[in-house]
Amino acid sequence: xxxxxxxxSHLDALEAESIFVMxxxxxxxxxxxxxxxxxxxxxVMLRLAQKAFAPANIPFPVMHVDTGxxxxxxxxxxxxxxxxxxxxxxxxxxxxxxxxxxxxxSADGMRNRIQTPVLLDAxxxxxxxxxxxxxxxDEEKARAKERVFSFRDEFGQWDPKNQRPELWALxxxxxxxxxxxxxxxxxxxxxxxxxxxIARERIALPxxxxxxxREVVERDGMLYAVNEFFRPRAGEERFKARVRYRTVGDxxxxxxxxxxxxxxxxxxEEVAATRITERGATRGDDRxxxxxxxxxxxxxxx
Amino acid sequence: xxxxxxxxxxxxxxxxxxxxLRFATAGSVDDGKSTLIGRLLYDTKSLFTxxxxxxxxxxxxxxxxxxxxxxxxxxxxxxxxxxITIDVAYRYFAxxxxxxxxxxxxxxxxxxRNMVTGASTADLALILVDARKGLVEQSRRHAFLCSLLRxxxxxxxxxxxxxVDFSQEVFERIxxxxxxxxxxxxxxxxxxxxxxxxxxxxxxxxxxxxPWYEGPSLxxxxxxxHIASDRNLVDVRFPVQYVIRPQSTTVxxxxxxxxxxxxGVLKPGDEVMVLPSGFTSRIAAxxxxxxxxxxxxPPMSVTVRLEDELDISxxxxxxxxxxxxxxxxxIEAMVCWMDETRPLQVGGKYAIKHTTxxxxxxxxxxxxxxxxxxxxxxxxxxxxxxxxxxxVRLRTTIPLLADEYRRNRTTGGFVIIDxxxxxxxxxxxxxxxx
Numbered sequence: 067x068x069x070x071x072x073x074x075s076h077l078d079a080l081e082a083e084s085i086f087v088m089x090x091x092x093x094x095x096x097x098x099x100x101x102x103x104x105x106x107x108x109x110v111m112l113r114l115a116q117k118a119f120a121p122a123n124i125p126f127p128v129m130h131v132d133t134g135x136x137x138x139x140x141x142x143x144x145x146x147x148x149x150x151x152x153x154x155x156x157x158x159x160x161x162x163x164x165x166x167x168x169x170x171x172s173a174d175g176m177r178n179r180i181q182t183p184v185l186l187d188a189x190x191x192x193x194x195x196x197x198x199x200x201x202x203x204d205e206e207k208a209r210a211k212e213r214v215f216s217f218r219d220e221f222g223q224w225d226p227k228n229q230r231p232e233l234w235a236l237x238x239x240x241x242x243x244x245x246x247x248x249x250x251x252x253x254x255x256x257x258x259x260x261x262x263x264i265a266r267e268r269i270a271l272p273x274x275x276x277x278x279x280r281e282v283v284e285r286d287g288m289l290y291a292v293n294e295f296f297r298p299r300a301g302e303e304r305f306k307a308r309v310r311y312r313t314v315g316d317x318x319x320x321x322x323x324x325x326x327x328x329x330x331x332x333x334x335e336e337v338a339a340t341r342i343t344e345r346g347a348t349r350g351d352d353r354x355x356x357x358x359x360x361x362x363x364x365x366x367x368x
Numbered sequence: 369x370x371x372x373x374x375x376x377x378x379x380x381x382x383x384x385x386x387x388x389l390r391f392a393t394a395g396s397v398d399d400g401k402s403t404l405i406g407r408l409l410y411d412t413k414s415l416f417t418x419x420x421x422x423x424x425x426x427x428x429x430x431x432x433x434x435x436x437x438x439x440x441x442x443x444x445x446x447x448x449x450x451x452i453t454i455d456v457a458y459r460y461f462a463x464x465x466x467x468x469x470x471x472x473x474x475x476x477x478x479x480x481r482n483m484v485t486g487a488s489t490a491d492l493a494l495i496l497v498d499a500r501k502g503l504v505e506q507s508r509r510h511a512f513l514c515s516l517l518r519x520x521x522x523x524x525x526x527x528x529x530x531x532v533d534f535s536q537e538v539f540e541r542i543x544x545x546x547x548x549x550x551x552x553x554x555x556x557x558x559x560x561x562x563x564x565x566x567x568x569x570x571x572x573x574x575x576x577x578x579p580w581y582e583g584p585s586l587x588x589x590x591x592x593x594h595i596a597s598d599r600n601l602v603d604v605r606f607p608v609q610y611v612i613r614p615q616s617t618t619v620x621x622x623x624x625x626x627x628x629x630x631x632g633v634l635k636p637g638d639e640v641m642v643l644p645s646g647f648t649s650r651i652a653a654x655x656x657x658x659x660x661x662x663x664x665x666p667p668m669s670v671t672v673r674l675e676d677e678l679d680i681s682x683x684x685x686x687x688x689x690x691x692x693x694x695x696x697x698x699i700e701a702m703v704c705w706m707d708e709t710r711p712l713q714v715g716g717k718y719a720i721k722h723t724t725x726x727x728x729x730x731x732x733x734x735x736x737x738x739x740x741x742x743x744x745x746x747x748x749x750x751x752x753x754x755x756x757x758x759x760v761r762l763r764t765t766i767p768l769l770a771d772e773y774r775r776n777r778t779t780g781g782f783v784i785i786d787x788x789x790x791x792x793x794x795x796x797x798x799x800x801x802x
Binding site for chain 2: 072
């Protein structure tokens with residue numbers, strides 16, 4: 067592979083930008099934390115954090131907002147990775163928040179909305195002032211207008227009309243006590259970039275990202291795995307299908323897609339050819355309304 | 369079932385790696401900008417069916433007669449309700465040759481702020497005009513802002529050629545007029561393309577409707593425009609971002625200066641100078657997490673180690689002894705004001721962020737305010753309001769390590785921050801530093 071002199075590939079350029087962003091945060095903020103869900107984007111973020119501070123260790127803890135509806139493969143992955151890197155793990159637990167009365171289960175049983183107060187509570191308790199999130203601008207149109215450094219007020223809220231202009235690589239992380247900044251180092255990456263990077267860096271992922279056989283039911287045109295958090299309704303037929311997950315979220319509302327892609331190359335091929343966005347294909351929580359994501363972001367979600 | 373799968377070694381898809389082009393688009397909804405972006409995304413298979421279906425549903429619900437592709441970029445509820453675009457939206461598409469990042473900026477008069485933001489990181493700017501209307505005040509303003517922000521490549525798309533019968537005469541009249549206007553600005557590279565975004569003429573491939581046009585299609589130009597030479601590889605500028613000093617028993621005595629190369633090429637053995645101290649040393653190694661590299665150049669993020677132990681911290685800058693930026697506290701700059709609540713005023717005190725360095729500054733004077741439509745200079749102006757641009761004199765508390773913006777977009781640009789609200793209120797492009 068030949069490369070013209072003094073040029074870098076698009077993946078190198080994206081990596082360099084993300085590393086720059088992470089170093090800015092650590093240099094300027096008091097208490098950063100990285101949101102780690104065990105999903106592919108947060109796994110890529112963790113790799114970038116390793117690279118940004120090598121040979122030193124990653125200089126911040128990671129936090130998992132645990133809805134209690136987990137894929138076991140993802141939890142195992144989380145714990146193994148945290149142990150390998152010697153990281154401090156903070157778990158912001160929705161089940162504990164339910165038990166203590168901080169939040170109440172919503173009528174539809176979905177925990178996407180109630181994880182926001184749990185996240186904000188943990189931020190306050192640990193006095194985190196910068197939160198790395200793996201959100202990308204290509205995911206959803208409310209996110210297309212998100213900054214790399216996204217200012218949140220003392221209620222953790224996002225005001226799309228009151229964002230700071232972001233020029234050159236000059237990120238403004240200034241804030242008053244109690245306010246915080248969400249930082250999105252992968253802002254300019256696409257789903258395909260993430261997969262190319264996973265391939266290039268030979269990054270291990272939870273196995274559910276690759277094709278496997280699973281018992282599912284079809285609901286609203288999406289395939290949901292039957293598990294302790296997702297019960298088929300009367301009349302819904304269970305069947306076995308070869309599937310994989312494009313996103314990893316709450317196990318009660320994250321759907322799988324039919325796929326034979328059992329290697330990273332095949333996933334790249336599949337993602338390159340697909341005509342549906344990853345959230346559109348797999349996330350019941352984004353289908354609630356046209357502005358579902360914007361509303362959740364305003365409340366303090368990512 | 370195993371719970372973890374290791375990706376096998378990667379194979380890049382083709383022999384030539386993709387590179388990255390960032391471009392900003394300017395123009396109003398009426399110019400067909402959203403249609404053009406929709407067309408680029410659609411024709412490069414970057415538009416997804418669920419996105420399109422969502423837009424079709426909303427269009428139908430609002431009673432639009434056609435699918436309003438503007439809804440693709442108008443992501444926020446207020447934008448959809450008011451039918452306007454408020455903020456810069458970022459879009460992505462790729463071809464086998466390049467990945468593209470579009471900073472899609474709204475074209476309204478009041479949104480100079482957004483245009484400046486989008487242009488600040490752009491390799492190329494794409495300005496749209498309606499062939500029926502020709503150049504309007506807004507087209508000139510966009511061209512001026514692109515030249516102010518030093519966007520190296522400019523493309524004028526004369527759109528809706530289908531509505532002027534694909535007339536060569538109409539196209540050439542607009543192209544000539546724009547070229548004459550651009551000659552008064554500093555526009556290093558200008559390309560003019562006649563297109564119909566709605567019908568796809570000259571977007572991906574050359575149009576059969578305009579055989580008189582001999583230039584490239586828009587996408588062909590975007591894929592091949594030469595951007596490698598836009599980078600400054602001459603002046604070594606390495607703003608120190610963070611000092612890496614592992615607190616570890618296995619790695620001892622390690623001290624590395626982490627940062628992103630702003631310009632120039634750094635190699636082991638090079639003699640370097642550290643500013644503002646002026647101490648010199650040699651580069652012992654240039655490292656990344658994947659190991660040492662033979663050289664570093666923009667936009668690489670690396671860690672530089674020096675042969676001598678010097679007192680270096682964030683905000684310092686590594687350069688060459690015979691090629692250094694100014695170490696300056698008196699700064700003259702073109703400033704674009706971005707705050708709607710409080711104008712920039714002479715005597716005002718602000719925080720400044722320049723490279724990795726933060727300082728405080730006082731506004732010593734406003735030489736003039738520029739009318740960006742007529743380019744008239746108003747020397748009597750006493751303040752800059754939202755979206756106004758003027759030449760400003762600043763005095764900083766500590767020296768900035770600064771170059772002229774025209775020579776270096778990284779070491780020549782800064783932002784102004786209100787110390788009370790913490791908002792980013794201005795963008796500055798350095799003309800003189802002493």
